[in-house]
Amino acid sequence: MNHWLFKTEPDTYSIDDLRREGRCGWEGIRNYQARNRLRDEVQDGDQVLIYHSSCPVPAIVGLACVVGTARPDPTQFNPESPYYDPKSSLDNPRWVLVDIQWQETFAKPLPLKQVKTETRFREMELVSRGRLSIQEVDDQSFRHIVARCR
DNA sequence: GCCAACGTTGGC
DNA sequence: GCCAACGTTGGC
Numbered sequence: 598m599n600h601w602l603f604k605t606e607p608d609t610y611s612i613d614d615l616r617r618e619g620r621c622g623w624e625g626i627r628n629y630q631a632r633n634r635l636r637d638e639v640q641d642g643d644q645v646l647i648y649h650s651s652c653p654v655p656a657i658v659g660l661a662c663v664v665g666t667a668r669p670d671p672t673q674f675n676p677e678s679p680y681y682d683p684k685s686s687l688d689n690p691r692w693v694l695v696d697i698q699w700q701e702t703f704a705k706p707l708p709l710k711q712v713k714t715e716t717r718f719r720e721m722e723l724v725s726r727g728r729l730s731i732q733e734v735d736d737q738s739f740r741h742i743v744a745r746c747r
Numbered sequence: 748g749c750c751a752a753c754g755t756t757g758g759c
Numbered sequence: 760g761c762c763a764a765c766g767t768t769g770g771c
Contacts, residue, residue: 606769628754651769709770728753728768 600739601639602646602657602723602732603697612647612659615699620664622694624672631731636667636693639731645697646734646742648723649706651705657723657742659699668717670673703746718740 603623605611615621626632643663649656669690672680684693712718722732734742 604769630754655770726753727770730768 598643599638599640600644600646600734600736601634601663602648602734604648604650604730604732606647606651608652611649611700612702615647615659615661615697616702618699620696620698622668622670622696623683624670624694625692625693626670626730627680627682627745628730632692634731634733635695638733639663639667639695641665644700644739646739654706657692657703657746658706658742659703659711660701661697661699664696667695670694671736701747705746707742707746 607613610621623635626635640661645663646657647659647661649658670680670692672678673682673685673690674687674693675681678685680692682691684686709723712721712723718724718738721734721738722729726732
């Protein structure tokens with residue numbers, strides 16, 4: 598069982614939106630490495646830290662879990678969608694998504710600034726590979742973060 | 748709004 | 760398959 602960190606811009610879709618909806622398809626991933634992880638590595642029941650980017654205080658803000666496995670992202674076929682990809686086809690979809698279920702909104706979100714400061718987080722992809730939108734989180738960091746953000 | 752880092756595209 | 764040009768991300 599792996600743990601993950603999914604990034605989102607709260608102006609587009611926030612942890613509050615996820616809480617309200619309960620469950621959502623994590624649409625709009627348009628990066629091959631992130632896509633490959635969703636398709637090949639993310640498993641039913643995996644836990645996911647939700648991270649807010651491009652906002653006043655970028656931070657890890659909550660917890661969700663994966664429901665089911667990867668499926669084609671319908672937005673790639675919708676010309677009206679900002680995630681539309683004319684090079685994709687129904688026969689051979691290029692992009693996938695996973696569905697996630699809200700579990701928790703943290704009482705004490707963990708700001709990126711803090712993650713960067715502490716040596717225990719040195720190896721986190723959030724520090725070393727900030728732009729990757731689907732990140733793997735090691736077990737120890739994951740447990741530490743959940744415990745201290747509650 | 749700037750810009751560094753990094754991903755993608757396409758000509759050759 | 761290289762690499763220059765270009766586009767995107769995201770912190771600041």
